[in-house]
Amino acid sequence: MFYDFSILTSKIHSWLLAHCDSGWTTLLEMVIVGLCVITLFVVLGLIFVYMERKVAAFMQFRLGPNRVGPKGTLQAVADTVKLLMKEGFTPQAADMFLFNLAPFIVLSVSMLALAPLPFAKGLQIYDINIGVFYLSAVSSISVIGILIAGWASNNKYSLLGAMRSGAQIVSYELSAGLSVIAIVAFTGSMSLSDIVESQRTGWWIFKGHIPAVIAFVIFIIAGTAELNRAPFDMAEAESELTGGFHTEYTGMRFAMFFLAEYVNMFVVCAIGATLFLGGWMPLHFGNLEGFNHIMDYVPPFVWFFGKTFFLVWVIMWFRWTFPRLRIDQLLTLEWKYLMPISLVNMIIVAFVVIMKWHF
Amino acid sequence: MKFLIEYIGTVLKSISSLWSGMRLTGYYFTHPKEIHTQQYPDNRATLTLGERFRGEVVLTHDENNEHKCTGCTSCELACPNGTIKIVYKNVVDEEETGKKKKAIDEFVYHLGMCTFCNLCIIACPTDAIKMSHDFEHSTFDRKSLTKILNKPGSKLMKGVE
Numbered sequence: 354m355f356y357d358f359s360i361l362t363s364k365i366h367s368w369l370l371a372h373c374d375s376g377w378t379t380l381l382e383m384v385i386v387g388l389c390v391i392t393l394f395v396v397l398g399l400i401f402v403y404m405e406r407k408v409a410a411f412m413q414f415r416l417g418p419n420r421v422g423p424k425g426t427l428q429a430v431a432d433t434v435k436l437l438m439k440e441g442f443t444p445q446a447a448d449m450f451l452f453n454l455a456p457f458i459v460l461s462v463s464m465l466a467l468a469p470l471p472f473a474k475g476l477q478i479y480d481i482n483i484g485v486f487y488l489s490a491v492s493s494i495s496v497i498g499i500l501i502a503g504w505a506s507n508n509k510y511s512l513l514g515a516m517r518s519g520a521q522i523v524s525y526e527l528s529a530g531l532s533v534i535a536i537v538a539f540t541g542s543m544s545l546s547d548i549v550e551s552q553r554t555g556w557w558i559f560k561g562h563i564p565a566v567i568a569f570v571i572f573i574i575a576g577t578a579e580l581n582r583a584p585f586d587m588a589e590a591e592s593e594l595t596g597g598f599h600t601e602y603t604g605m606r607f608a609m610f611f612l613a614e615y616v617n618m619f620v621v622c623a624i625g626a627t628l629f630l631g632g633w634m635p636l637h638f639g640n641l642e643g644f645n646h647i648m649d650y651v652p653p654f655v656w657f658f659g660k661t662f663f664l665v666w667v668i669m670w671f672r673w674t675f676p677r678l679r680i681d682q683l684l685t686l687e688w689k690y691l692m693p694i695s696l697v698n699m700i701i702v703a704f705v706v707i708m709k710w711h712f
Numbered sequence: 713m714k715f716l717i718e719y720i721g722t723v724l725k726s727i728s729s730l731w732s733g734m735r736l737t738g739y740y741f742t743h744p745k746e747i748h749t750q751q752y753p754d755n756r757a758t759l760t761l762g763e764r765f766r767g768e769v770v771l772t773h774d775e776n777n778e779h780k781c782t783g784c785t786s787c788e789l790a791c792p793n794g795t796i797k798i799v800y801k802n803v804v805d806e807e808e809t810g811k812k813k814k815a816i817d818e819f820v821y822h823l824g825m826c827t828f829c830n831l832c833i834i835a836c837p838t839d840a841i842k843m844s845h846d847f848e849h850s851t852f853d854r855k856s857l858t859k860i861l862n863k864p865g866s867k868l869m870k871g872v873e
Protein backbone atom coordinates (compact mmCIF):
# COMPACT_ATOMS: atom_id res chain seq x y z
CA MET A 354 0.00 0.00 0.00
CA PHE A 355 2.37 2.69 1.22
CA TYR A 356 5.56 1.04 0.25
CA ASP A 357 5.46 0.42 -3.48
CA PHE A 358 8.95 0.14 -4.88
CA SER A 359 7.72 0.10 -8.46
CA ILE A 360 7.34 3.89 -8.20
CA LEU A 361 11.01 4.22 -7.35
CA THR A 362 12.17 1.79 -10.00
CA SER A 363 10.03 3.34 -12.73
CA LYS A 364 11.38 6.78 -11.74
CA ILE A 365 14.95 5.55 -12.14
CA HIS A 366 13.99 3.94 -15.43
CA SER A 367 12.40 7.07 -16.90
CA TRP A 368 15.28 9.24 -15.63
CA LEU A 369 17.78 6.98 -17.37
CA LEU A 370 15.68 6.93 -20.54
CA ALA A 371 15.61 10.72 -20.58
CA HIS A 372 19.39 10.88 -20.42
CA CYS A 373 20.50 8.08 -22.72
CA ASP A 374 19.08 5.70 -25.29
CA SER A 375 17.35 2.43 -24.44
CA GLY A 376 20.39 0.20 -24.94
CA TRP A 377 22.45 2.16 -22.43
CA THR A 378 19.50 2.27 -20.08
CA THR A 379 19.29 -1.51 -20.01
CA LEU A 380 23.02 -1.79 -19.49
CA LEU A 381 23.06 0.79 -16.69
CA GLU A 382 20.11 -0.85 -15.00
CA MET A 383 21.91 -4.17 -15.15
CA VAL A 384 24.98 -2.59 -13.57
CA ILE A 385 22.86 -1.08 -10.79
CA VAL A 386 21.15 -4.40 -10.13
CA GLY A 387 24.49 -6.21 -10.20
CA LEU A 388 25.95 -3.81 -7.66
CA CYS A 389 22.91 -4.23 -5.44
CA VAL A 390 23.20 -8.01 -5.64
CA ILE A 391 26.90 -7.99 -4.81
CA THR A 392 26.30 -5.65 -1.89
CA LEU A 393 23.52 -7.90 -0.67
CA PHE A 394 25.87 -10.87 -0.98
CA VAL A 395 28.58 -9.29 1.10
CA VAL A 396 26.17 -8.01 3.73
CA LEU A 397 24.38 -11.35 3.95
CA GLY A 398 27.70 -13.19 4.19
CA LEU A 399 28.83 -11.02 7.08
CA ILE A 400 25.51 -11.25 8.90
CA PHE A 401 25.18 -15.00 8.45
CA VAL A 402 28.71 -15.79 9.58
CA TYR A 403 28.15 -13.82 12.76
CA MET A 404 24.63 -15.17 13.24
CA GLU A 405 25.70 -18.76 12.69
CA ARG A 406 28.47 -18.51 15.25
CA LYS A 407 26.32 -16.78 17.83
CA VAL A 408 23.35 -19.11 17.37
CA ALA A 409 25.65 -22.12 17.52
CA ALA A 410 27.22 -20.82 20.69
CA PHE A 411 23.95 -20.15 22.45
CA MET A 412 22.54 -23.52 21.46
CA GLN A 413 25.62 -25.17 22.93
CA PHE A 414 25.56 -23.09 26.12
CA ARG A 415 28.57 -21.05 25.07
CA LEU A 416 29.07 -17.33 24.52
CA GLY A 417 30.49 -17.36 21.02
CA PRO A 418 32.69 -14.65 19.54
CA ASN A 419 32.79 -11.69 21.91
CA ARG A 420 36.24 -10.14 21.58
CA VAL A 421 36.39 -8.47 18.15
CA GLY A 422 34.24 -5.38 18.32
CA PRO A 423 31.28 -4.91 20.64
CA LYS A 424 29.79 -8.35 21.40
CA GLY A 425 32.01 -9.79 18.67
CA THR A 426 30.13 -8.10 15.84
CA LEU A 427 33.31 -7.47 13.89
CA GLN A 428 34.31 -11.13 14.01
CA ALA A 429 32.92 -11.78 10.53
CA VAL A 430 34.90 -8.82 9.17
CA ALA A 431 38.06 -10.17 10.76
CA ASP A 432 37.36 -13.59 9.22
CA THR A 433 36.91 -12.02 5.80
CA VAL A 434 40.15 -10.07 6.07
CA LYS A 435 41.92 -13.26 7.07
CA LEU A 436 40.54 -15.10 4.05
CA LEU A 437 41.53 -12.22 1.75
CA MET A 438 45.10 -12.29 2.99
CA LYS A 439 45.56 -16.03 2.59
CA GLU A 440 47.52 -17.51 -0.24
CA GLY A 441 45.34 -18.86 -3.03
CA PHE A 442 47.03 -22.21 -3.40
CA THR A 443 46.45 -24.57 -6.32
CA PRO A 444 47.58 -28.19 -5.96
CA GLN A 445 50.12 -29.25 -8.57
CA ALA A 446 48.16 -32.15 -10.01
CA ALA A 447 44.87 -30.26 -10.11
CA ASP A 448 43.11 -29.40 -13.34
CA MET A 449 43.90 -25.69 -13.28
CA PHE A 450 41.07 -24.45 -15.46
CA LEU A 451 38.25 -26.41 -13.83
CA PHE A 452 39.73 -25.86 -10.38
CA ASN A 453 39.50 -22.12 -10.83
CA LEU A 454 36.15 -22.27 -12.59
CA ALA A 455 34.23 -24.27 -9.96
CA PRO A 456 33.87 -21.56 -7.28
CA PHE A 457 32.59 -19.13 -9.88
CA ILE A 458 29.95 -21.57 -11.06
CA VAL A 459 28.74 -22.18 -7.53
CA LEU A 460 28.68 -18.48 -6.71
CA SER A 461 26.98 -17.40 -9.93
CA VAL A 462 24.29 -20.03 -9.43
CA SER A 463 23.38 -18.53 -6.11
CA MET A 464 23.36 -15.08 -7.74
CA LEU A 465 21.05 -16.36 -10.48
CA ALA A 466 18.68 -17.77 -7.90
CA LEU A 467 18.18 -14.27 -6.47
CA ALA A 468 16.63 -13.03 -9.72
CA PRO A 469 12.94 -13.92 -9.33
CA LEU A 470 12.69 -13.32 -5.56
CA PRO A 471 10.25 -10.56 -4.62
CA PHE A 472 11.86 -8.62 -1.78
CA ALA A 473 8.96 -6.21 -1.58
CA LYS A 474 6.23 -4.93 -3.81
CA GLY A 475 7.96 -3.89 -7.01
CA LEU A 476 11.36 -4.79 -5.61
CA GLN A 477 12.13 -7.80 -7.76
CA ILE A 478 14.98 -8.18 -10.19
CA TYR A 479 13.06 -10.08 -12.83
CA ASP A 480 9.36 -10.93 -12.51
CA ILE A 481 9.55 -14.07 -14.61
CA ASN A 482 6.26 -15.91 -15.11
CA ILE A 483 7.82 -19.33 -14.45
CA GLY A 484 9.68 -18.17 -11.33
CA VAL A 485 9.27 -21.38 -9.33
CA PHE A 486 10.33 -23.50 -12.27
CA TYR A 487 13.31 -21.22 -12.94
CA LEU A 488 14.42 -21.49 -9.30
CA SER A 489 14.38 -25.27 -9.22
CA ALA A 490 16.17 -25.39 -12.57
CA VAL A 491 18.87 -22.94 -11.53
CA SER A 492 19.46 -24.34 -8.07
CA SER A 493 20.31 -27.76 -9.46
CA ILE A 494 23.19 -26.30 -11.49
CA SER A 495 25.19 -25.79 -8.31
CA VAL A 496 25.77 -29.55 -8.12
CA ILE A 497 27.79 -29.24 -11.32
CA GLY A 498 30.01 -26.68 -9.68
CA ILE A 499 30.50 -28.96 -6.70
CA LEU A 500 31.24 -31.98 -8.89
CA ILE A 501 33.76 -29.97 -10.91
CA ALA A 502 35.41 -28.77 -7.71
CA GLY A 503 35.69 -32.32 -6.42
CA TRP A 504 36.97 -33.72 -9.68
CA ALA A 505 39.44 -30.97 -10.47
CA SER A 506 41.08 -31.03 -7.04
CA ASN A 507 42.51 -34.46 -7.79
CA ASN A 508 42.00 -35.52 -4.22
CA LYS A 509 40.12 -38.57 -3.03
CA TYR A 510 38.33 -36.72 -0.25
CA SER A 511 37.20 -34.00 -2.61
CA LEU A 512 35.93 -36.51 -5.12
CA LEU A 513 34.08 -38.55 -2.50
CA GLY A 514 32.52 -35.43 -1.06
CA ALA A 515 31.45 -34.21 -4.48
CA MET A 516 29.91 -37.57 -5.39
CA ARG A 517 27.97 -37.72 -2.15
CA SER A 518 26.79 -34.21 -2.69
CA GLY A 519 25.68 -35.13 -6.20
CA ALA A 520 23.63 -38.09 -4.98
CA GLN A 521 22.14 -35.98 -2.26
CA ILE A 522 21.15 -32.93 -4.29
CA VAL A 523 19.73 -34.99 -7.13
CA SER A 524 17.50 -36.98 -4.80
CA TYR A 525 16.35 -34.15 -2.55
CA GLU A 526 15.58 -31.94 -5.52
CA LEU A 527 12.60 -34.22 -6.12
CA SER A 528 10.81 -33.78 -2.85
CA ALA A 529 11.68 -30.08 -2.72
CA GLY A 530 10.13 -29.72 -6.16
CA LEU A 531 7.05 -31.71 -5.21
CA SER A 532 6.41 -29.66 -2.11
CA VAL A 533 6.77 -26.47 -4.13
CA ILE A 534 4.28 -27.83 -6.66
CA ALA A 535 1.73 -28.01 -3.85
CA ILE A 536 1.78 -24.23 -3.57
CA VAL A 537 1.76 -23.82 -7.33
CA ALA A 538 -1.39 -25.93 -7.35
CA PHE A 539 -2.98 -23.75 -4.68
CA THR A 540 -2.12 -20.53 -6.49
CA GLY A 541 -2.47 -21.63 -10.07
CA SER A 542 0.57 -19.59 -11.04
CA MET A 543 4.32 -20.12 -11.17
CA SER A 544 5.19 -16.46 -10.91
CA LEU A 545 6.52 -15.65 -7.45
CA SER A 546 4.88 -12.23 -7.41
CA ASP A 547 1.51 -13.85 -8.16
CA ILE A 548 2.10 -16.34 -5.39
CA VAL A 549 2.79 -13.52 -2.95
CA GLU A 550 -0.23 -11.62 -4.22
CA SER A 551 -2.45 -14.66 -3.65
CA GLN A 552 -1.50 -14.58 0.03
CA ARG A 553 -2.96 -11.16 0.67
CA THR A 554 -5.83 -12.78 2.55
CA GLY A 555 -3.63 -15.19 4.49
CA TRP A 556 -0.45 -17.19 4.21
CA TRP A 557 -0.60 -20.52 2.47
CA ILE A 558 0.59 -22.35 5.54
CA PHE A 559 -2.65 -21.22 7.23
CA LYS A 560 -4.93 -21.24 4.21
CA GLY A 561 -3.81 -24.60 2.85
CA HIS A 562 -4.65 -26.64 5.95
CA ILE A 563 -2.56 -29.69 6.82
CA PRO A 564 -1.29 -30.47 3.29
CA ALA A 565 0.41 -27.07 3.17
CA VAL A 566 2.01 -27.68 6.56
CA ILE A 567 3.30 -31.06 5.41
CA ALA A 568 4.61 -29.50 2.21
CA PHE A 569 6.31 -26.80 4.26
CA VAL A 570 8.02 -29.29 6.56
CA ILE A 571 9.18 -31.38 3.62
CA PHE A 572 10.41 -28.28 1.85
CA ILE A 573 12.48 -27.22 4.85
CA ILE A 574 14.00 -30.71 5.24
CA ALA A 575 14.76 -31.07 1.54
CA GLY A 576 16.02 -27.51 1.41
CA THR A 577 18.45 -28.17 4.25
CA ALA A 578 19.65 -31.26 2.40
CA GLU A 579 20.12 -29.35 -0.83
CA LEU A 580 22.16 -26.78 1.02
CA ASN A 581 24.57 -29.50 2.17
CA ARG A 582 24.17 -28.26 5.69
CA ALA A 583 24.26 -30.40 8.79
CA PRO A 584 22.59 -32.81 9.48
CA PHE A 585 22.96 -33.46 5.76
CA ASP A 586 26.54 -32.21 5.38
CA MET A 587 27.74 -35.48 3.88
CA ALA A 588 29.61 -33.54 1.23
CA GLU A 589 31.83 -31.90 3.79
CA ALA A 590 31.71 -34.28 6.73
CA GLU A 591 34.84 -32.91 8.41
CA SER A 592 35.40 -36.03 10.47
CA GLU A 593 35.37 -38.37 7.46
CA LEU A 594 36.42 -36.31 4.47
CA THR A 595 38.49 -33.49 6.02
CA GLY A 596 36.60 -30.86 4.03
CA GLY A 597 34.80 -32.65 1.22
CA PHE A 598 34.77 -30.93 -2.12
CA HIS A 599 36.54 -27.82 -0.86
CA THR A 600 39.42 -29.64 0.85
CA GLU A 601 41.97 -28.23 -1.59
CA TYR A 602 40.59 -24.72 -1.76
CA THR A 603 42.22 -21.86 0.08
CA GLY A 604 41.87 -18.14 0.45
CA MET A 605 39.30 -16.33 -1.65
CA ARG A 606 38.28 -19.37 -3.67
CA PHE A 607 37.33 -21.13 -0.47
CA ALA A 608 35.58 -17.97 0.65
CA MET A 609 33.48 -18.08 -2.51
CA PHE A 610 32.22 -21.57 -1.68
CA PHE A 611 31.57 -20.40 1.83
CA LEU A 612 29.69 -17.33 0.67
CA ALA A 613 27.71 -19.35 -1.86
CA GLU A 614 26.65 -21.72 0.89
CA TYR A 615 25.32 -18.89 3.00
CA VAL A 616 23.61 -17.14 0.11
CA ASN A 617 22.04 -20.42 -0.92
CA MET A 618 20.75 -20.72 2.60
CA PHE A 619 19.24 -17.27 2.23
CA VAL A 620 17.71 -18.20 -1.13
CA VAL A 621 16.14 -21.43 0.13
CA CYS A 622 14.73 -19.67 3.17
CA ALA A 623 13.49 -16.80 1.02
CA ILE A 624 11.71 -19.26 -1.26
CA GLY A 625 10.20 -20.98 1.76
CA ALA A 626 9.10 -17.64 3.17
CA THR A 627 7.67 -16.52 -0.15
CA LEU A 628 5.77 -19.69 -0.90
CA PHE A 629 4.49 -20.65 2.50
CA LEU A 630 4.78 -17.64 4.79
CA GLY A 631 3.46 -14.95 2.49
CA GLY A 632 6.69 -13.34 1.29
CA TRP A 633 6.54 -9.61 1.97
CA MET A 634 2.83 -9.74 2.87
CA PRO A 635 2.19 -8.55 6.41
CA LEU A 636 0.57 -10.85 8.92
CA HIS A 637 -3.19 -10.47 8.77
CA PHE A 638 -5.87 -12.05 10.90
CA GLY A 639 -9.31 -12.34 9.31
CA ASN A 640 -11.44 -9.67 10.96
CA LEU A 641 -9.07 -7.83 13.25
CA GLU A 642 -9.16 -4.56 11.27
CA GLY A 643 -7.07 -2.53 13.71
CA PHE A 644 -4.40 -5.19 14.03
CA ASN A 645 -4.22 -5.63 10.26
CA HIS A 646 -3.87 -1.91 9.80
CA ILE A 647 -0.95 -1.66 12.20
CA MET A 648 0.74 -4.59 10.48
CA ASP A 649 0.42 -2.77 7.15
CA TYR A 650 2.65 -0.01 8.48
CA VAL A 651 5.61 -2.36 8.84
CA PRO A 652 7.54 -2.09 5.56
CA PRO A 653 7.25 -5.18 3.33
CA PHE A 654 10.97 -5.83 3.14
CA VAL A 655 11.05 -6.00 6.91
CA TRP A 656 8.42 -8.71 6.71
CA PHE A 657 10.33 -10.48 4.00
CA PHE A 658 13.66 -10.41 5.79
CA GLY A 659 12.03 -11.19 9.10
CA LYS A 660 10.43 -14.37 7.77
CA THR A 661 13.57 -15.34 5.89
CA PHE A 662 15.77 -14.88 8.92
CA PHE A 663 13.34 -16.84 11.02
CA LEU A 664 13.67 -19.77 8.60
CA VAL A 665 17.46 -19.34 8.54
CA TRP A 666 17.38 -19.57 12.30
CA VAL A 667 15.30 -22.75 12.11
CA ILE A 668 17.82 -24.30 9.73
CA MET A 669 20.63 -23.32 12.08
CA TRP A 670 18.63 -24.85 14.87
CA PHE A 671 18.57 -28.13 12.90
CA ARG A 672 22.27 -27.92 12.33
CA TRP A 673 23.21 -27.52 15.96
CA THR A 674 20.79 -30.15 17.22
CA PHE A 675 21.00 -33.16 14.94
CA PRO A 676 23.96 -35.43 14.30
CA ARG A 677 25.03 -36.09 10.73
CA LEU A 678 23.22 -38.80 8.79
CA ARG A 679 25.00 -41.70 7.12
CA ILE A 680 24.72 -41.81 3.34
CA ASP A 681 22.34 -44.79 3.42
CA GLN A 682 20.17 -43.15 6.07
CA LEU A 683 20.15 -40.04 3.96
CA LEU A 684 18.89 -41.85 0.89
CA THR A 685 16.41 -43.88 2.95
CA LEU A 686 14.97 -40.69 4.34
CA GLU A 687 14.51 -39.29 0.86
CA TRP A 688 13.32 -42.29 -1.11
CA LYS A 689 11.33 -44.14 1.54
CA TYR A 690 9.86 -41.24 3.47
CA LEU A 691 9.98 -37.77 1.96
CA MET A 692 9.28 -38.82 -1.62
CA PRO A 693 6.21 -41.01 -1.00
CA ILE A 694 4.82 -38.60 1.56
CA SER A 695 5.16 -35.63 -0.76
CA LEU A 696 3.62 -37.59 -3.64
CA VAL A 697 0.59 -38.51 -1.53
CA ASN A 698 0.52 -34.98 -0.19
CA MET A 699 0.42 -33.62 -3.73
CA ILE A 700 -2.61 -35.74 -4.55
CA ILE A 701 -4.34 -34.47 -1.42
CA VAL A 702 -3.49 -30.90 -2.40
CA ALA A 703 -4.94 -31.43 -5.86
CA PHE A 704 -8.10 -32.82 -4.26
CA VAL A 705 -8.36 -29.88 -1.85
CA VAL A 706 -7.91 -27.43 -4.72
CA ILE A 707 -10.55 -29.13 -6.86
CA MET A 708 -13.03 -29.23 -3.99
CA LYS A 709 -12.14 -25.59 -3.16
CA TRP A 710 -11.62 -26.46 0.52
CA HIS A 711 -8.87 -23.92 0.97
CA PHE A 712 -9.78 -20.32 1.70
CA MET B 713 -2.42 -52.19 6.27
CA LYS B 714 -0.02 -53.36 8.95
CA PHE B 715 2.81 -51.93 6.91
CA LEU B 716 1.10 -48.58 6.64
CA ILE B 717 0.51 -48.35 10.38
CA GLU B 718 4.13 -49.21 11.07
CA TYR B 719 5.25 -46.65 8.50
CA ILE B 720 3.21 -43.85 10.00
CA GLY B 721 4.33 -44.96 13.46
CA THR B 722 8.00 -44.61 12.46
CA VAL B 723 7.38 -41.16 11.05
CA LEU B 724 5.58 -39.97 14.17
CA LYS B 725 8.17 -41.51 16.45
CA SER B 726 11.07 -39.92 14.62
CA ILE B 727 9.32 -36.56 14.58
CA SER B 728 8.79 -36.71 18.33
CA SER B 729 12.38 -37.75 18.97
CA LEU B 730 13.73 -35.00 16.73
CA TRP B 731 11.46 -32.53 18.47
CA SER B 732 12.73 -33.52 21.90
CA GLY B 733 16.27 -32.78 20.73
CA MET B 734 15.24 -29.47 19.29
CA ARG B 735 13.42 -28.59 22.47
CA LEU B 736 16.63 -28.96 24.45
CA THR B 737 18.72 -26.79 22.13
CA GLY B 738 15.81 -24.38 21.93
CA TYR B 739 15.81 -24.18 25.72
CA TYR B 740 19.54 -23.47 25.71
CA PHE B 741 19.07 -20.80 23.07
CA THR B 742 16.35 -19.03 24.99
CA HIS B 743 18.17 -19.12 28.32
CA PRO B 744 21.48 -17.33 27.69
CA LYS B 745 21.59 -16.32 31.36
CA GLU B 746 22.44 -19.88 32.33
CA ILE B 747 25.63 -20.06 30.28
CA HIS B 748 28.50 -21.31 32.42
CA THR B 749 31.33 -19.92 30.29
CA GLN B 750 33.77 -17.90 32.40
CA GLN B 751 35.27 -14.78 30.87
CA TYR B 752 38.56 -15.82 32.40
CA PRO B 753 41.16 -13.11 32.18
CA ASP B 754 38.49 -10.45 32.74
CA ASN B 755 36.93 -11.99 35.82
CA ARG B 756 40.12 -13.30 37.34
CA ALA B 757 39.24 -11.87 40.72
CA THR B 758 35.76 -13.36 40.89
CA LEU B 759 36.41 -16.60 39.07
CA THR B 760 34.35 -19.49 40.38
CA LEU B 761 35.41 -23.00 39.49
CA GLY B 762 33.47 -26.20 39.73
CA GLU B 763 33.77 -28.41 42.79
CA ARG B 764 35.55 -31.15 40.85
CA PHE B 765 37.95 -28.90 38.97
CA ARG B 766 41.44 -30.43 38.81
CA GLY B 767 44.17 -27.83 39.00
CA GLU B 768 47.14 -29.60 40.57
CA VAL B 769 47.86 -32.20 43.25
CA VAL B 770 48.51 -30.77 46.69
CA LEU B 771 49.33 -32.37 50.02
CA THR B 772 47.04 -30.89 52.63
CA HIS B 773 48.64 -29.53 55.79
CA ASP B 774 46.78 -28.46 58.88
CA GLU B 775 47.62 -25.47 61.09
CA ASN B 776 50.25 -27.46 63.07
CA ASN B 777 52.12 -28.12 59.82
CA GLU B 778 51.06 -31.75 59.90
CA HIS B 779 50.02 -33.83 56.94
CA LYS B 780 48.44 -37.25 56.58
CA CYS B 781 50.86 -38.90 54.17
CA THR B 782 52.27 -42.13 55.58
CA GLY B 783 54.53 -42.72 52.63
CA CYS B 784 52.75 -45.86 51.53
CA THR B 785 53.49 -45.07 47.84
CA SER B 786 50.04 -46.10 46.71
CA CYS B 787 49.80 -42.87 44.77
CA GLU B 788 53.19 -43.39 43.18
CA LEU B 789 52.13 -46.84 42.03
CA ALA B 790 48.75 -45.64 40.82
CA CYS B 791 50.13 -42.86 38.71
CA PRO B 792 50.28 -43.85 35.04
CA ASN B 793 52.88 -41.22 34.20
CA GLY B 794 55.47 -41.58 36.93
CA THR B 795 54.61 -38.10 38.12
CA ILE B 796 54.98 -38.78 41.84
CA LYS B 797 58.11 -39.91 43.63
CA ILE B 798 58.12 -40.51 47.38
CA VAL B 799 61.53 -40.15 49.03
CA TYR B 800 61.89 -41.64 52.55
CA LYS B 801 63.89 -40.86 55.57
CA ASN B 802 64.19 -42.68 58.85
CA VAL B 803 62.92 -40.93 61.95
CA VAL B 804 62.97 -41.99 65.55
CA ASP B 805 59.61 -42.05 67.15
CA GLU B 806 60.74 -40.48 70.40
CA GLU B 807 57.48 -39.94 72.20
CA GLU B 808 56.04 -43.43 72.16
CA THR B 809 58.15 -46.39 71.16
CA GLY B 810 61.58 -44.85 70.63
CA LYS B 811 62.05 -47.06 67.58
CA LYS B 812 63.20 -46.00 64.16
CA LYS B 813 60.57 -45.86 61.47
CA LYS B 814 60.05 -44.68 57.91
CA ALA B 815 58.52 -41.33 57.03
CA ILE B 816 58.42 -39.24 53.90
CA ASP B 817 61.34 -36.97 53.32
CA GLU B 818 60.16 -35.43 50.06
CA PHE B 819 56.93 -35.83 48.17
CA VAL B 820 58.19 -35.02 44.67
CA TYR B 821 55.54 -34.03 42.19
CA HIS B 822 56.43 -33.36 38.54
CA LEU B 823 53.58 -31.09 37.52
CA GLY B 824 54.82 -31.07 33.94
CA MET B 825 54.08 -34.78 33.59
CA CYS B 826 50.73 -34.84 35.34
CA THR B 827 47.64 -35.45 33.23
CA PHE B 828 45.24 -34.61 36.09
CA CYS B 829 43.64 -38.03 35.91
CA ASN B 830 42.84 -38.06 39.63
CA LEU B 831 44.02 -41.68 40.04
CA CYS B 832 46.51 -40.84 42.79
CA ILE B 833 43.83 -39.10 44.83
CA ILE B 834 41.56 -42.13 44.55
CA ALA B 835 44.43 -44.45 45.49
CA CYS B 836 45.49 -42.65 48.65
CA PRO B 837 44.20 -44.61 51.67
CA THR B 838 44.47 -41.67 54.07
CA ASP B 839 43.10 -38.88 51.86
CA ALA B 840 46.35 -37.00 52.27
CA ILE B 841 46.38 -35.46 48.81
CA LYS B 842 43.73 -33.61 46.89
CA MET B 843 43.27 -31.52 43.76
CA SER B 844 43.54 -27.79 44.26
CA HIS B 845 41.90 -25.18 42.06
CA ASP B 846 45.09 -23.36 41.03
CA PHE B 847 45.56 -23.67 37.32
CA GLU B 848 47.84 -20.81 36.31
CA HIS B 849 50.94 -22.97 36.07
CA SER B 850 52.71 -21.44 33.09
CA THR B 851 56.35 -20.68 33.71
CA PHE B 852 59.52 -20.01 31.76
CA ASP B 853 61.59 -22.70 33.44
CA ARG B 854 60.66 -26.34 33.34
CA LYS B 855 62.48 -26.97 36.62
CA SER B 856 59.97 -24.92 38.54
CA LEU B 857 57.30 -27.47 37.64
CA THR B 858 58.95 -30.06 39.87
CA LYS B 859 57.49 -29.43 43.27
CA ILE B 860 58.10 -30.75 46.76
CA LEU B 861 54.63 -31.02 48.20
CA ASN B 862 55.42 -31.53 51.88
CA LYS B 863 56.24 -28.27 53.58
CA PRO B 864 59.63 -27.98 55.32
CA GLY B 865 59.49 -29.24 58.88
CA SER B 866 56.10 -30.84 58.46
CA LYS B 867 55.38 -34.19 60.00
CA LEU B 868 52.81 -36.92 60.06
CA MET B 869 49.56 -36.22 61.81
CA LYS B 870 48.94 -38.37 64.89
CA GLY B 871 46.60 -41.28 64.63
CA VAL B 872 46.64 -41.57 60.87
CA GLU B 873 48.56 -44.84 60.71
Ligand code: SF4
Nearest residue numbers: 791826827829830832
Ligand atom coordinates in the same frame (compact mmCIF):
# COMPACT_ATOMS: atom_id res chain seq x y z
S1 SF4 C 1 46.62 -36.92 38.71
FE1 SF4 C 1 47.19 -38.74 37.54
S2 SF4 C 1 49.01 -38.13 36.44
FE2 SF4 C 1 48.72 -36.62 38.03
S3 SF4 C 1 49.94 -37.35 39.72
FE3 SF4 C 1 47.90 -38.16 40.06
S4 SF4 C 1 47.93 -40.17 39.13
FE4 SF4 C 1 49.70 -39.06 38.32
Ligand code: SF4
Nearest residue numbers: 781782784785787836
Ligand atom coordinates in the same frame (compact mmCIF):
# COMPACT_ATOMS: atom_id res chain seq x y z
S1 SF4 D 1 49.89 -39.42 49.54
FE1 SF4 D 1 48.58 -41.07 50.21
S2 SF4 D 1 48.98 -42.71 48.76
FE2 SF4 D 1 50.62 -41.24 48.50
S3 SF4 D 1 52.22 -42.01 49.82
FE3 SF4 D 1 51.07 -40.53 51.03
S4 SF4 D 1 49.54 -41.75 52.10
FE4 SF4 D 1 50.37 -43.06 50.48
